[in-house]
Amino acid sequence: MTRLSEVLQGIRPECNFTQSVNFMEDGLLDSFDLIMLVSELDSKFQISIDGIDIVPENFQNIDSIKELLARYDVQL
Amino acid sequence: MNLYFEGKRITGLLTIIPSHEQSFIEDMKEFNFPEARSRKLMQVMGYDKHRLVASQDTCVSDLVVHGLSYLFENDLLEPDSFDALILVTQTPDYQMPPTSNVIQGRLQLKQDLICLDINQGCAGYIVGLTQAFLLLEQTNINKVLLVNADILSRSTSTKDRNSYPLIGDAASITVVESDPAAAPVHANIKMDGVRHEALIIPAGGMKLPRSEKTAILQEDAEGNLRAQDHLRMDGSAVFNFVQAEVPSMISALMDFSGASVNEIDWYLFHQPNRFMLQKLAEKMRIPPEKMPMNVVGQYGNSSGVTIPITVTSNLKEQLLRNQFHVCLAGFGVGLTWGSMLMKLGNMQFCEMIDY
Numbered sequence: 001m002t003r004l005s006e007v008l009q010g011i012r013p014e015c016n017f018t019q020s021v022n023f024m025e026d027g028l029l030d031s032f033d034l035i036m037l038v039s040e041l042d043s044k045f046q047i048s049i050d051g052i053d054i055v056p057e058n059f060q061n062i063d064s065i066k067e068l069l070a071r072y073d074v075q076l
Numbered sequence: 077m078n079l080y081f082e083g084k085r086i087t088g089l090l091t092i093i094p095s096h097e098q099s100f101i102e103d104m105k106e107f108n109f110p111e112a113r114s115r116k117l118m119q120v121m122g123y124d125k126h127r128l129v130a131s132q133d134t135c136v137s138d139l140v141v142h143g144l145s146y147l148f149e150n151d152l153l154e155p156d157s158f159d160a161l162i163l164v165t166q167t168p169d170y171q172m173p174p175t176s177n178v179i180q181g182r183l184q185l186k187q188d189l190i191c192l193d194i195n196q197g198c199a200g201y202i203v204g205l206t207q208a209f210l211l212l213e214q215t216n217i218n219k220v221l222l223v224n225a226d227i228l229s230r231s232t233s234t235k236d237r238n239s240y241p242l243i244g245d246a247a248s249i250t251v252v253e254s255d256p257a258a259a260p261v262h263a264n265i266k267m268d269g270v271r272h273e274a275l276i277i278p279a280g281g282m283k284l285p286r287s288e289k290t291a292i293l294q295e296d297a298e299g300n301l302r303a304q305d306h307l308r309m310d311g312s313a314v315f316n317f318v319q320a321e322v323p324s325m326i327s328a329l330m331d332f333s334g335a336s337v338n339e340i341d342w343y344l345f346h347q348p349n350r351f352m353l354q355k356l357a358e359k360m361r362i363p364p365e366k367m368p369m370n371v372v373g374q375y376g377n378s379s380g381v382t383i384p385i386t387v388t389s390n391l392k393e394q395l396l397r398n399q400f401h402v403c404l405a406g407f408g409v410g411l412t413w414g415s416m417l418m419k420l421g422n423m424q425f426c427e428m429i430d431y
Contacts, residue, residue: 011116030298031312032117032237035351039120051319051355056312 004065004076007040021061034059041065047072078264078332081209085258085418088152088251088425089395091388092143092225093375095430096130100241107237108299114237122350122369126244126376128229129431135169136225137178139247142431144183144221152425153251155183159217160190162207164200164224164380166409167231168193171281179223190217197275198346198408199265200224200380201248202416205404206263208252222250224380228307231277233293235301239309242349244376247431248384251424258419262333264325265414274313275409279304314408318352321413322405323359329403329415340417341400342391343367346407347382380406387420388428395426 008017015028023029029037037059038049049072058068066076100123104114117123129139140163147153163176170178176191190211196203201224208220225247232243279290290304302308330337343362345353353369356362368390371382378385383404387395394400399421407413 012113032121032298033113034312035315036116036120039351048355048358051323051352051359052316054319054355055316 002076003044004062007037007044010040011036017062023059023061024056029059041069045069045074047074077266079206081261083254083256083258084209084212084252084261085255086250086420086423087253088423089384089387090143090147090249090425091381091385091428092139092247092431093385093428094127094129094245096128097125098128099125103241106234108235108301109237120351122373123241124373126241127246129227129245132230134227136165136167136227136247137169137175137182139431140179140223140225140249141182143247143249143429146429147249156186158219158221160192160211160220162192162194162204162220162222164194164196164204165226166195166197166379167227196409196412197226197379198348199406199410199412199414201383202263202265202404202406202414203412204380205252205416206265209261212252212254218254220252222252224248224384226379226381228379231305231307233302233306235293236306238300238311239307242372242377244378246375246378246381246385248381250384261416261418262329263414263416264329264332265412266325268411271313271317271411274310274317274411277305277307315352317411318407319355319359322356322407325413325415326360326403326405329417333417335417337362339401340366340403342402344383344386344402345405347372347386348377379408388426392426392428395421395423
């Protein structure tokens with residue numbers, strides 16, 4: 001399991017994130033889960049995701065989260 | 077819009093908090109979510125306890141009359157000494173008359189008094205102070221009472237995890253006076269009515285009067301249950317608004333005043349939740365110890381009263397004998413966002429009381 005998958009599973013252990021292209025539309029994450037996800041990513045990767053980056057488009061699926069993290073020099 | 081004032085300052089502050097305390101652990105039982113997810117939310121957002129009125133009969137005027145009576149009885153304020161009473165609230169006693177007039181009547185204050193109600197929320201302390209300073213430009217007005225008060229718990233669904241755990245009820249009374257020796261005050265305020273639905277109570281006005289239909293609970297996409305009579309907050313839209321607008325607002329205020337971020341002693345911001353404040357502090361490179369974030373977890377988010385509570389719960393004794401350079405900021409319903417740089421201190425009173 002990748003480090004990103006570990007974070008996602010920690011928030012919603014019952015969900016399969018690899019099958020979804022849109023976590024919000026598929027009901028895997030809600031707006032508060034997004035906040036928790038950002039908090040976990042900040043902590044896990046020792047970064048501080050800018051508030052203006054905390055929008056659903058950056059957390060739609062695993063690829064979009066990877067793109068976001070790459071902007072903070074986190075390579076997965 | 078940039079604003080500049082001279083010869084005016086805050087000389088006293090009292091906050092009034094309901095004695096009834098409720099915990100997030102109790103609130104959780106009402107939510108349509110697994111307990112484990114709610115507990116994680118509690119940690120990240122800083123939810124813990126909040127103060128709410130115990131009775132569904134308690135109104136804004138009750139909190140304010142209690143506070144003013146305390147000031148009168150303890151010789152902290154003379155009943156006839158102020159020339160205007162500005163009430164900033166989203167939860168008035170009546171649709172008409174103005175609740176400021178109701179307060180005037182209940183306390184039998186003098187008729188030579190300007191009473192004003194302003195419908196504002198989380199930016200209401202900045203909007204109210206601005207109005208108080210503007211009134212003080214009149215030579216016949218030497219002292220203004222700014223009253224911020226809200227009882228939003230009565231208009232919030234207990235089954236709405238988006239709103240209920242953060243709501244707090246409270247009131248504050250700020251005495252604002254002319255003082256030729258006062259340091260200048262710099263402020264800026266912006267508003268965007270295009271986004272007015274981001275924070276709204278849909279029913280209860282003339283657009284959609286309350287009815288049996290507006291009282292029906294409906295489930296949203298995230299599992300929250302609320303009626304049209306209840307506060308509805310688009311959490312993502314509000315979060316994004318704050319993160320986009322507030323840092324640039326503070327930067328513009330610093331440019332306008334000539335101050336630097338480092339020379340400010342305290343950043344006394346509205347407190348919607350801890351996560352939002354932490355993100356703002358990181359973005360603006362404000363040391364967290366200069367930005368108190370402890371109010372929302374102790375008392376809840378009481379809209380325009382969170383800034384006064386931040387002052388009375390963190391700085392009250394220091395403000396009686398010292399003076400600090402402070403940056404105030406409020407942001408929320410409207411949408412409205414405003415900030416103010418001023419010297420705060422050497423106050424005649426700075427206290428918190430229970431209701």
